[in-house]
Amino acid sequence: MNANLATLLAAVASATVTVAAEAAPVPAPVAATNAQGSAIVVQDQASLRAAPRDGAQQQASLWKGEVLEVRGERLDYLQVWDHKRERGGFIRASDVRRMALTEAEGPALLAVMRFVQDTPGAEALGIGLTAAYLQAAPAKALAGVEGAQAFDALGTFADRLARRASVAVPGKASGATLSAHLDVANGYGVRFATYEVEGRMQVCYEGEAFRRLLAMPVADAEQRARAALALTRPECINPDLPAHERAKVTTWQADVLERVDVANLPGYLRNRVQMRRASVWGASAFQQARKNATDPAVAAAAARALTELSGVSKAELPDEDQAAYNDAAMRVSAVRWALVPATAPAAAAGNRPTLLTEPGAPGETCVLLVDAQHSAKAPLLRRCTYGVVWAASASTNREGTAVALAVQPMEGWRELWVLRKTQGGWLADVLPPAAATPETGVAEWAGWVPGGQQMLVAREARGQGRYRKSFEVVRLEGLTTERVTGDVAALPLFQRWQDPAWKRETLSLR
Structure with a gap:
């Protein structure tokens, strides 16, 4: 093709608003052609040979989606030129589909592109077909409904290809x-980012x-929803971003999700958007709390x-979305204490301890345990953290020998601090999810068992690809689990001594 694809896309850009994100390169145009047109490879490992014979030397192995310039025909072979490898040869006509790439051919290309859009394994071919359509279609069509369909398809192909590549086993044929x-997608200017996460590549x-699709007024609600979900995948946030940059990404993600009108979406798709919004707003609450936990914006983000x-309909939640629902619930649960205003601590009476917080080193919050005989200048215990201390969560047992406190060191991960009295003084232990x-998880105090030796804990977490939720009776000394079950009704101690406020507000019983 002679025209540059970026020129054709200018018609779309001029008719839409700019999405708040840095633009990446648009798909590159298919190679320039002569009067005999182009051909797109439709079979993996198609052989480019030196002569039109099966026994001729193989020049290269071609893959679905690659485009060749057609220069002639001999027998059942096409004589082609591969601009990517800068070499010519012959390829079987059955391994390719010829294209004229004219405006009249646009509707046919669009129809094939739609057919391939939902075909797993055909992503590279789909990207090639979409690039061909974007080259063949007039600018007016690209700014309309057909253009929105093309961008939806292109994004879907690229996103699905990235997902498949993330779970591929190195060294296998697949x-x-x-x-x-x-590599074929990169040849069209489709760009991918790669991150190392726990020893594997994401x-x-x-x-x-x-992003172009979201900027188009003609895009429908389902297209916007698919685009927003793909752009806000939590696993695709660079894990090496500093905190202030990560906060900017979260703000941008919230803005992207706001562009989706969920009212007329199918139930399952509406659920996905709302679950993603819940996760993003939970992250926003945590990031704002790191700056100032008393800022009203923290409670507002947690409430959102x-x-x-709460708007997710479980009746319309397919099995494949259950993991996303659990993850969203844990992320929201991690910041739910932001909805409970922290009250000024009561004056310490007798030997009953009270918690205070004060700034430590830059970015740190220090927890001080005081009583009537020990002031903040000489506390019973002092421990500092760079996480968010949810002071409203503090609970002291009846005997005054233990205090439970929720501390969140990172997004979607909230730990339980247990400050307990021993013969040698007060100690602080941490119970992780x-x-x-x-990854994602919450450990929360659920009640005290009379006697000062046990407490009730609810934990759920996803780690190393596994999800687990449990209700436990934990011994305070050493935080060892004495009894554990996945069904809260199976623990009599839980049924009898669970805290009413916890039962009313927790998300673990959803």
Whole structure:
């Protein structure tokens, strides 16, 4: 093709508003053609040979979606030129589909593109077909409904290819094929970001097609929803971003999700948008709380997260979305204490301890345990953290020998601090949501068992690809679990001594 695709896309850009994100390169145009047109490869590992014979030397192995310039025909072979490899040869006519790339051919290309859009494994071919359509279609069509369909398809192909590449097993034949398909996509200017997460590679589409789609007034609600969900995938946030940059990303994600009108979406898709909104607003509440936990914006963000989660209809939640629902619930649960205003601590009476907080080193919050004989200048215990201390969560047992406190060191991960009295003085122990690398999880106090030796704990977490929720009777000394079950009704102590406020407000009993 002779025209540059970026020129054709200018008609779209001029008719839409700019999405608040840095634009990535648009798909590159298909190679320039002569009068005999182009051909797109439709079979993986198609052979480019030196002569029109099966026994001729193989010049290269071609993959779905690659485009060749047609220069002639011999027998059942096409004589082609591969601009990417800068070499010519012959390829079987059955391994390719010829294209004229004229305006009249646009509707046919669009129809094939729609057909391929929902076909797993055909992403590279779909990207090639979409690039061909974007080259063939007039600018007026690209600014209309057909253009929105093309960008939706292009983003869907690229995002699905990235997901498949993220779970591919290195060294396997499927991994080699995916690597080749990614190379084909890169040849069209489709860009991917790669991050190392727990020893594996996470591949993510950078989202240019989806950003263009969101900027188009003609895009419908379902297209906007798919675009917003792809652009806000939590696993595609650069794990090495500093905190202030991550907060900017979260703000941008919230703005993207606001562009979706969920009123007329199918139930399952509306659920996905609301679950993603709940997760993003939960992250926003945590990030704002790190700056100032008493800022009213923290409670507002947490309230919005809870509202979005409450709007999810479980009756329209497919099995494949259950993991996303659990993750969203944990992220909201991690910041739910932001909805409870922290009251000024009561004056310490006798030996009953009270918690105070004060600033430590830059970014730190220090927890002080005081009583009538020990002031903040000489506390019973002092411990500092860079996490968010939810002071409203503090609970002291009847005997005055233990205090439970919720502390959130990172997004979607909230730990339980247990300050307990021993013969040698007060100690602080930490009970994490799970004994695994922190991903998503919550450990929360659920009640005290009379006697000062036990407490009730609810924990749920996702770590190393596994999800687990449990209700436990924990011994204060050493925080060892004495009884555990996945069904709260199976623990008589839980049924008898669970705290009424916890039962009313927790998300663990959802």
